[in-house]
Amino acid sequence: MLIQIFEGLYGFIWDDYSQNNCNTYLIDASKKILVDPGHAHLFVNVQRGLDALRMSLSDIDLVLATHGHPDHIEAAAFLKGTSRFTMSRTEYDYIVELTGGRYREPQPDFFLQEGDLEVGSDHFAVFETPGHTPGSVCLYWPAKKVLFSGDLVFPQGVGRTDLPGGSGEQLKESIEKIMRLDIEYLLSGHGNVIAGKEPVRENFRIIRDYWFRFL
Numbered sequence: 001m002l003i004q005i006f007e008g009l010y011g012f013i014w015d016d017y018s019q020n021n022c023n024t025y026l027i028d029a030s031k032k033i034l035v036d037p038g039h040a041h042l043f044v045n046v047q048r049g050l051d052a053l054r055m056s057l058s059d060i061d062l063v064l065a066t067h068g069h070p071d072h073i074e075a076a077a078f079l080k081g082t083s084r085f086t087m088s089r090t091e092y093d094y095i096v097e098l099t100g101g102r103y104r105e106p107q108p109d110f111f112l113q114e115g116d117l118e119v120g121s122d123h124f125a126v127f128e129t130p131g132h133t134p135g136s137v138c139l140y141w142p143a144k145k146v147l148f149s150g151d152l153v154f155p156q157g158v159g160r161t162d163l164p165g166g167s168g169e170q171l172k173e174s175i176e177k178i179m180r181l182d183i184e185y186l187l188s189g190h191g192n193v194i195a196g197k198e199p200v201r202e203n204f205r206i207i208r209d210y211w212f213r214f215l
Contacts, residue, residue, distance in 0.1 A: 002049035003193070005185060009146065011193055012038075012049045021045065022072045022189045025148060026053075027141070030120030031061040034083070035139065035148050036189060037075035046075070058082040062119055064112070066150025067136040068095035068105075069163075072189060076105050084109040088128065091135025094165055112137055127178055131171025132159035138178055145184040145197075152178070155191040155203060158211045168215035175212075179204045 003011045012024040021042040027033040032055070038046060050056065057079055065073045065087040076085050089111040096103045117124040117139075125140040132151045136159075139148040151159035152174055161168045186194040186203060194200050 001045075002052055005146075005187070005193060005195070006144070009144065009185075010049065010053065011187065012046045013192065014045065014190070020071065022151075023187070023191075025187055026050075027122075028053075029122045031122065032059055033062045033064055033119060034060050034079070035064050035187075036066055036072040036150065037063055037079070039071050040074040040077065043075040043078060062086065064139060065091070066138065066148060066189065067091055067133045069133065069151070072150070073105055080106045086110050086112050088112045088135040088137050090128075090130075091133060091137070094134045098164055127174075129174035129178060131161060131167050131169075131174045133163070134165045134167075136174075138174075140178075140181055140183075142182075145182050147178060147181060147183045147186055149178070149186060149188045151189045153186070153203070153207060154188045155186075155194055156206050157191070158207060158215070159189075161215070172212055172215040175204075175207060179208075 001013045001015050005011055008028045010026040014021050021038050022036050024038050024046050025035040060083040063076050063079050063083050063085045068091045085106045086108050112126050114128045117126050127138045129136050129138045129152045161171050183200045184197050186200045194203055
């Protein structure tokens with residue numbers, strides 16, 4: 001399901017939980033950035049949305065992965081050769097080791113590091129947020145007060161820590177880090193968009209008061 005979050009930002013949101021694919025987001029600013037392209041066999045959801053926006057895959061300048069699980073990254077292969085691809089070095093090394101060297105996604109054109117990220121004339125901030133995986137990152141768009149949280153936090157939920165490389169203690173520390181940001185749009189890897197400063201704060205309050213007891 002394609003939604004316009006605001007002018008220049010779109011979400012390809014999954015409302016059929018039986019598919020278990022991740023949300024994909026398109027930043028249409030000075031450059032076009034696709035965040036978490038999703039599973040290869042379910043990429044038709046994104047393709048339909050791009051068609052509706054009259055965009056082709058070759059229009060995408062950068063594909064950014066918040067982490068390396070297949071439901072977030074597989075479809076990056078479809079944009080190989082036309083778009084640049086990036087993820088964190090820690091995450092790339094983790095996935096290569098996890099797959100025994102059989103990692104088949106594109107080699108990153110550059111690696112994300114915590115700190116400033118300039119794409120075209122737009123400024124973003126990358127935050128290292130391990131816990132769900134060792135090299136997970138969140139992408140923050142300060143001009144629009146948007147956080148792309150990957151599988152760190154969801155609407156009233158948090159990412160799993162029982163998969164290889166997961167850590168409840170690290171996940172808690174990562175959440176505490178991003179809770180301090182000025183966020184008006186929380187865009188997670190699964191679930192609905194949370195819009196509005198107060199709803200975002202309330203979601204973090206629920207996570208802190210309930211989920212932190214289990215991490």
